[in-house]
Amino acid sequence: MATAPVILRARGRVAVRQAVSRASAYLFLGASLVGVFVLLLLAYETISVGAGRLSWDFISNYPSRFAERAGLRSSAIGTVWVLGLTVIMALPVAVGTAIWIEEFAPRNRALTVVKLNLANLAGVPSIIYGVLGLTVFSRFFGFGSTIMAGAFTVSLMILPMTVIASQEAIRQVPSSIRDGALALGATQWQTVWYHVLPGAAPGIITGIILAVSRAAGETAALIMIGAFTFIAFDNTSPFEDFTTVPIQIYNWTIRPQEEFRENAAAAIIVLMVAVLSLNLLAAVIRERFRRS
Amino acid sequence: MVQLRSPRPLSEGELQETKPNVEPHSITSSAARRPDAIIDPPEDAVFSISELSLWYGHKQALGDVTFKIPVNRVTALIGPSGCGKSTLIRCLNRMNDLITGVRTIGVVSYHGQDVYAPDIDPVEVRRRIGMVFQKPNPFPKSIYENVAFGAKVNGYKGNMGQLVEQSLRQAALWNEVKDELKKSGLALSGGQQQRLCIARALAVQPDVILMDEPCSALDPIATLKIEDLIRELVKDYTIIIVTHNMQQAARVSDYTAFMLADEHGAGRLIEYRPASEVFTNPKDKRTEDYITGRFG
Numbered sequence: 001m002a003t004a005p006v007i008l009r010a011r012g013r014v015a016v017r018q019a020v021s022r023a024s025a026y027l028f029l030g031a032s033l034v035g036v037f038v039l040l041l042l043a044y045e046t047i048s049v050g051a052g053r054l055s056w057d058f059i060s061n062y063p064s065r066f067a068e069r070a071g072l073r074s075s076a077i078g079t080v081w082v083l084g085l086t087v088i089m090a091l092p093v094a095v096g097t098a099i100w101i102e103e104f105a106p107r108n109r110a111l112t113v114v115k116l117n118l119a120n121l122a123g124v125p126s127i128i129y130g131v132l133g134l135t136v137f138s139r140f141f142g143f144g145s146t147i148m149a150g151a152f153t154v155s156l157m158i159l160p161m162t163v164i165a166s167q168e169a170i171r172q173v174p175s176s177i178r179d180g181a182l183a184l185g186a187t188q189w190q191t192v193w194y195h196v197l198p199g200a201a202p203g204i205i206t207g208i209i210l211a212v213s214r215a216a217g218e219t220a221a222l223i224m225i226g227a228f229t230f231i232a233f234d235n236t237s238p239f240e241d242f243t244t245v246p247i248q249i250y251n252w253t254i255r256p257q258e259e260f261r262e263n264a265a266a267a268i269i270v271l272m273v274a275v276l277s278l279n280l281l282a283a284v285i286r287e288r289f290r291r292s
Numbered sequence: 293m294v295q296l297r298s299p300r301p302l303s304e305g306e307l308q309e310t311k312p313n314v315e316p317h318s319i320t321s322s323a324a325r326r327p328d329a330i331i332d333p334p335e336d337a338v339f340s341i342s343e344l345s346l347w348y349g350h351k352q353a354l355g356d357v358t359f360k361i362p363v364n365r366v367t368a369l370i371g372p373s374g375c376g377k378s379t380l381i382r383c384l385n386r387m388n389d390l391i392t393g394v395r396t397i398g399v400v401s402y403h404g405q406d407v408y409a410p411d412i413d414p415v416e417v418r419r420r421i422g423m424v425f426q427k428p429n430p431f432p433k434s435i436y437e438n439v440a441f442g443a444k445v446n447g448y449k450g451n452m453g454q455l456v457e458q459s460l461r462q463a464a465l466w467n468e469v470k471d472e473l474k475k476s477g478l479a480l481s482g483g484q485q486q487r488l489c490i491a492r493a494l495a496v497q498p499d500v501i502l503m504d505e506p507c508s509a510l511d512p513i514a515t516l517k518i519e520d521l522i523r524e525l526v527k528d529y530t531i532i533i534v535t536h537n538m539q540q541a542a543r544v545s546d547y548t549a550f551m552l553a554d555e556h557g558a559g560r561l562i563e564y565r566p567a568s569e570v571f572t573n574p575k576d577k578r579t580e581d582y583i584t585g586r587f588g
Contacts (some may be wrong), residue, residue: 107392177428178490183387183498185419185443194441195431 009087037041046272050265058266063248067259069253072267074231078147078242082222082234083212085151090158091208095197098157099205103192122160129157130224138225145226155222158211164206166200173199198288202289206282213278219246241282245271325486329575333547338500338530339384341463344398345558346379346388353379355558357398359549366522366531368567370538372582377534378558379428381502383551385421385531386414402500419446422493429487429500430477430492435460435469438477438488439504442496453496463491464521483514490521501525503533507540519544538583542571550579 019258090253105111133153143149173196182192222228222244228251230244243251245267252264323507332544337360346354354376363366367379382388383400386407400407407417419442428436438493439456452554456473475490486506493501493530503522507515522531522544529574535541541548548570550563563570 166541174429176425177425178429179387179390179425179429180424180429181441181445182390183385183418183423183425184445184447184492185415186442187415194445198434263335 012052033263046265046268049231049262049270050267053262053266054269058263058269059270063251067252067257067263070212070263072245072248072270073169074233074235075233075243075248075267076270078150078231079244081242082149082244083216084149085139085147085238086154086158086206086215087212089155090162091204093155094159094162094208095166095204097163098170099192099196101163102167102170102189105214118160118163120256122164124160125220126157126218126260127220127224130221130267132156133221133225135165137139143239144190145229145241147235147240147242148224150222150227150242150244151236151238154218155217155223157221158208159213159216161211162208166204169200169203169207170196172203207290209278209282209285212252213282215274217246217273218244219250221249222247241271297542298388298477303342317351329565329579330561330564331361333361333362333365335365337361338363339532340401340404341383342401344380344383344400346376346383346396348391349393349395352558353555354383355554355556355560357551357559357561359561359564361530361532362547364531365546366533366544367483367547367549368528368541369532369534369549369551370536370582371551371559373560374557374559375537375552375553377549378504379559380551381504381532381534384500385418385423387423389416390413419496419501420498421500422496422498423502423504424486424489424493424506428482428489429508430480430488431484432476432478434474435477435488436515439491439495441474442492446496459495460488460493462494462525463487464490464517464524466492467522474555481514483510483517486510486514487521490518490525494525498529500530500532503531505534505536508536515540519547538571542567545570550574550576550582552578552582 016255019241049272058071059076060073061069063075064070064071090148100113105114127138130153133149133156137143137149137152138145141149143152164285177189177195177199181195182188186194227241227243231241233240249267249271252260252267255261295407298360310334312406312419339359339361340421344354345352355379357376369380371377379388383396384402384407388394389483396408402417405412431441433441436456439459443452443455453526457466457470460469465484468484469475469488480488486509490501490506509519510518519540523531525531526546533541533544547564548567549561551559552562554560563574563576565575570579570585574583
């Protein structure tokens with residue numbers, strides 16, 4: 001008996017469903033392209049305005065009221081100071097907090113509240129941290145508008161992000177490793193020190209680098225504590241006034257003269273290259289450790 | 293004499309708000325239990341477990357387990373999945389402490405000391421009672437460091453190189469790795485990794501070695517090697533092994549404990565006798581059904 005030939009080409013409802021499915025793929029591609037396109041446009045605009053101003057002089061000159069002589073020297077040094085101190089302050093506190101939450105804290109409702117608050121703190125606008133920094137570090141502790149006040153404020157700001165990244169990294173360490181160590185008579189601290197931290201280190205380092213690269217662009221909080229100033233010397237101590245690259249950019253953009261806009265664009269290029277390099281470094285560290 | 297204990301106070305790590313029903317389920321299955329199915333081994337006991345019950349939160353996982361584990365023998369715990377054998381073995385070195393919401397009542401007496409007594413430190417317990425896990429879990433470090441770790445954290449003062457060699461020899465791994473002690477433990481095969489984990493446990497110079505399905509992730513040849521090793525090690529150590537594999541229990545164990553979950557899911561000890569007798573002449577109908585493959 002002859003059977004009807006099997007047809008496997010899409011027909012009827014199947015053809016319609018498949019057409020919808022294919023169309024949706026283009027829709028989502030379009031959505032992704034919006035972001036990429038805007039980013040490329042911004043980059044193009046910035047580069048076409050600012051590239052002409054890029055030179056070693058631009059990086060090594062102090063700011064000036066003459067646009068062609070103004071440079072990033074003091075703001076770049078200020079940025080490095082603030083970020084360096086931020087890492088030193090935030091890293092131990094963030095890692096300590098993450099270890100406590102993941103390894104030691106009792107699993108109860110209080111801990112859930114702490115975790116929830118961490119996630120919320122990560123979303124607090126930076127200007128709020130600026131007000132806090134101004135009240136607590138500048139005024140109460142008397143750091144004024146110095147690098148110390150800035151570093152404390154930025155540390156506080158990136159702390160939630162870094163804690164969450166460190167928690168994530170610590171959770172990635174398989175529990176079989178902990179069991180193995182504990183079963184050999186290691187204490188909880190020995191287990192953390194010899195096994196959990198080494199295993200989590202790449203994730204923790206990546207997290208802090210990403211947080212720092214975000215802090216590199218921080219403006220609002222630092223303006224709040226008084227870093228919007230004219231600095232024409234190299235910072236040699238954390239107890240000096242300072243300014244940072246994004247504040248310098250802001251400063252230049254509000255000048256009426258066209259030449260300062262070029263300076264601002266050039267400074268944005270410098271900042272962008274620095275931030276992207278940090279992100280690249282984070283990616284390299286992550287990949288290196290993933291393979292080993 | 294059986295010593296009844298009140299529930300121990302909740303420790304800090306446990307959920308304060310869970311109040312599981314403290315009353316053990318009425319021991320319905322004991323009515324059906326044949327008194328001669330659970331024997332008292334004539335050897336000296338390393339562990340003397342009495343009326344041990346355990347809850348994970350509200351769920352009871354062990355019900356009223358009472359038996360003695362003899363010194364320098366291999367004792368196998370067998371039974372279908374979920375019968376509480378892994379839970380039971382993890383009670384012996386207090387590894388269940390690490391799980392949130394676990395509550396234990398009853399006595400696990402190790403050389404006469406209740407390991408759950410309030411003044412007992414789990415670290416002291418675990419350095420005397422080593423453990424090998426189901427999935428080989430070497431540290432992502434060198435072979436040498438894997439073996440040396442336990443001794444190091446326990447403050448071993450002797451010649452570490454010698455201890456590492458001796459432990460690897462005891463675990464029948466030395467000849468395979470002696471030229472590459474710097475290599476990562478993860479670079480070894482599954483069977484070698486498991487023997488590395490055994491060597492690691494031996495380096496702490498324990499008295500008992502607990503093995504929680506040590507061969508379930510291994511191929512038959514690697515399994516055979518571990519079984520030979522178990523028979524070798526039992527000359528110096530007391531070994532307690534959980535296994536799904538009845539042939540394995542028959543091959544390696546001196547005593548076999550058969551466990552089964554009751555109608556509430558709580559694991560109970562059904563039969564505990566010399567292995568040869570459990571497998572050839574089970575006293576309890578349920579043991580017979582299990583070993584003849586009628587269920588589980």
